[in-house]
Amino acid sequence: MASNLKYESQKLGVMYFTVATILFGAQLLMGLIAAIQFLYPSFLFELFDFNVARMVHINALVVWMLYAMIGSVYFLLPDETGIETVGVRLGKLGFYILTAAVTVVVLVYILVQVGPATESTIWLINEGREYIEAPRWADIGIVVVVLVFVGNVFATAIKGERTGIMTVIMADLMALAGLYLAGMGFTDNISVDQFWWWWVIHLWVEATWEVFVGALAAWGLIKMIGARREVVEMWLWIEVAMLFGSGILGMGHHYFWIGTPEYWWEIGALFSALEPVPLVAMFVHVVYDWGKETGLRLGEGKEAVQNNSPAFAWFVTNAFGNFLGAGIWGFFHTLPQVNIYTHGTQFTSAHGHLAFFGAYATILIGMFYIGVQGTNGIKAMKSTFASKMALGLITMGVLGMTISLTIAGYGQVLVERAQMGATWEGYFISQDAIWFVQGMAWRLAMGIVTFVGFIYLVADLLSIGKSKIHTR
Amino acid sequence: MKKEVSVWTNNKFWQRSAAWVTGFASILLIWLTFDTSSQIAIGTDSDLQNKVTKRVPGPTVINYKITYEMSPKRGHEVPVIGEKEKFFGRDDYSEKEASDLLHLGKLGSQAKNCMNCHTLLGNGAYYAPDLTKAWLDPAWSETGSMMAMTGKSTKEEAMAEFLMHPSQYPTHERMMPDLGITAKEAKGLVAFLKHMSSIDTNGFPRNFGRMQGAIHGK
Numbered sequence A: 001m002a003s004n005l006k007y008e009s010q011k012l013g014v015m016y017f018t019v020a021t022i023l024f025g026a027q028l029l030m031g032l033i034a035a036i037q038f039l040y041p042s043f044l045f046e047l048f049d050f051n052v053a054r055m056v057h058i059n060a061l062v063v064w065m066l067y068a069m070i071g072s073v074y075f076l077l078p079d080e081t082g083i084e085t086v087g088v089r090l091g092k093l094g095f096y097i098l099t100a101a102v103t104v105v106v107l108v109y110i111l112v113q114v115g116p117a118t119e120s121t122i123w124l125i126n127e128g129r130e131y132i133e134a135p136r137w138a139d140i141g142i143v144v145v146v147l148v149f150v151g152n153v154f155a156t157a158i159k160g161e162r163t164g165i166m167t168v169i170m171a172d173l174m175a176l177a178g179l180y181l182a183g184m185g186f187t188d189n190i191s192v193d194q195f196w197w198w199w200v201i202h203l204w205v206e207a208t209w210e211v212f213v214g215a216l217a218a219w220g221l222i223k224m225i226g227a228r229r230e231v232v233e234m235w236l237w238i239e240v241a242m243l244f245g246s247g248i249l250g251m252g253h254h255y256f257w258i259g260t261p262e263y264w265w266e267i268g269a270l271f272s273a274l275e276p277v278p279l280v281a282m283f284v285h286v287v288y289d290w291g292k293e294t295g296l297r298l299g300e301g302k303e304a305v306q307n308n309s310p311a312f313a314w315f316v317t318n319a320f321g322n323f324l325g326a327g328i329w330g331f332f333h334t335l336p337q338v339n340i341y342t343h344g345t346q347f348t349s350a351h352g353h354l355a356f357f358g359a360y361a362t363i364l365i366g367m368f369y370i371g372v373q374g375t376n377g378i379k380a381m382k383s384t385f386a387s388k389m390a391l392g393l394i395t396m397g398v399l400g401m402t403i404s405l406t407i408a409g410y411g412q413v414l415v416e417r418a419q420m421g422a423t424w425e426g427y428f429i430s431q432d433a434i435w436f437v438q439g440m441a442w443r444l445a446m447g448i449v450t451f452v453g454f455i456y457l458v459a460d461l462l463s464i465g466k467s468k469i470h471t472r
Numbered sequence B: 001m002k003k004e005v006s007v008w009t010n011n012k013f014w015q016r017s018a019a020w021v022t023g024f025a026s027i028l029l030i031w032l033t034f035d036t037s038s039q040i041a042i043g044t045d046s047d048l049q050n051k052v053t054k055r056v057p058g059p060t061v062i063n064y065k066i067t068y069e070m071s072p073k074r075g076h077e078v079p080v081i082g083e084k085e086k087f088f089g090r091d092d093y094s095e096k097e098a099s100d101l102l103h104l105g106k107l108g109s110q111a112k113n114c115m116n117c118h119t120l121l122g123n124g125a126y127y128a129p130d131l132t133k134a135w136l137d138p139a140w141s142e143t144g145s146m147m148a149m150t151g152k153s154t155k156e157e158a159m160a161e162f163l164m165h166p167s168q169y170p171t172h173e174r175m176m177p178d179l180g181i182t183a184k185e186a187k188g189l190v191a192f193l194k195h196m197s198s199i200d201t202n203g204f205p206r207n208f209g210r211m212q213g214a215i216h217g218k
Helices: A008-039 A050-081 A088-111 A119-124 A136-159 A164-183 A190-225 A229-254 A263-274 A276-299 A309-332 A336-342 A346-375 A385-419 A424-431 A434-466 B011-040 B045-049 B059-063 B095-111 B146-150 B155-164 B183-197
Strands: B064-071 B076-084
Touching (some): A008 A434, A119 B095, A164 A190, A190 A346, A263 A336, A309 A385, A336 A385, B059 B064, B059 B095, B146 B155
Antiparallel strands (some): B064 B076
16 A cells, blocks of 8 residues: 655554554454353353453453554654654564564464463463563563664654653653563562552553553644644643652552552552542543634634544544543542452453543544544545444443443442452352343443444544545 | 743643652652562561561461451451461471472462452452452351362362362353363462462451351351
């Protein structure tokens, strides 16, 4: 496919987007398998068990989002700095190495699954630690490729123009990459293990990734609706202060019950209760700026700028979804008085689904559309029928799954936790509760809706560039 | 350079605020990390002999009886380490032997990917029961069904047998798959579970086994 993109860096960004989309599909397929197993436990039993489906489900999630994030940076880098990315050839090499490594890791997950209780399993098959299961050889490979990527970004930003958005991205990427190291060790002490494990998971998802989303939203507003940079960057700095101010110590909400001292109750409760505040701010920021920029232009008798309607629709969904999924659904169970009952139940799963989707999937899908716009040299891109179906079905599907899981979780918490005290028997009695079973059935149905939406999304990403409805 | 209207619309002010807030939060986190790390460091055999309470007791805790009892002072249940108790027929595991068993068990818990069905300390997947206090679960006690089901006379042997052939002993339509766990690995895993049940988790899970009367030392 001929590309209209001026910079190699942007083409590299689109390559990352392509792999991210494929991994997104893999994530959904694995999720469907796992959802079926909740209802029909004999499905693929001792062939492709829940632990394998679930591992690939969440790993594909993390990896596709990282791919889309790296791709987004390569894509916006020339735009922000005004120059071609320094060392972009090395960056491309990194892409091929990373993609080859990811392929091998996934094949080993699927075909080998588990190993003997030896160090070699940790090195070669999987580390068995939720979200960061990648075996240690792959960890090292990931670190090397990420170093190349961070090197690209820093060298380019130093040589070219360094905007406020770039400054935030640079600081954020340093933290994001450095934190991965906290998840690579092995210890026999499971409390210490989980303590550091959260440094990666929490400080990624509730701090550095959120700041990254703030920076992407800022860039997107300038790019798509012509928002004023000064205003957008001021918002961004306020968001950084609020996100890191609440998110870093908000980590305490993971330290309630893993063997860590009681003082984390107060610290975790206070700071994680503040975590939704920046998410409200981000929502207000996007919607307010959108209205303001449109109003200003219309007032001047000009036409409002809106040069990528599907991408912008996803960005607005992000503003809302981030607040709802990460903010509201997170706050539901973040206080220790509640969390002692809900910790490790389907409540967590409900929050996880809406938060990852609302906070990250949405804006990154928006970036895919910006990639398509660039590749096809479109001046103003409009939504097609498929764009709208994709947005509608995926959003409805994920929201539906979240509500189903919340209801299932409610049943589980009442029966297993409050009544029976989290025993083996209590657990299984809760799994047969009518609210739980029906919740799981609805979750599967909504998962299928999400998957149909994903098919629309892929079809749209492949075809929208050729449509005649756009302004070129 | 445009005229400065107010500090509240000054990007430099907000940039500096972001840096200060982030720096302050990070320093506080690092300081608390040092404190927490010393509190959750694994204990030793002499701690156990001298009845020094540690949040994470030493591996030789497998030589002792563990219960989960209400602490009126703390307002929730805490693990209590009692008199000696035989574990696979012995209650004199040395520090080295117990550490090796725990190491094998912890490695096994990762190699067999326990966490992608079960929760450990409440973290993991939600397809199978929480393992935090599995060692103390009434299902495995003399009054529970698992010892009779597996045909074993002690809790640890019943657990090991189950882990080696889980799909032969279904407790629900949803079964644990055979993960190729060897007898040696099973012993390590049971030691790991027993050790985990001795960790002070601030009362999580609450009311553990209340309905079956597992608390208050039974």
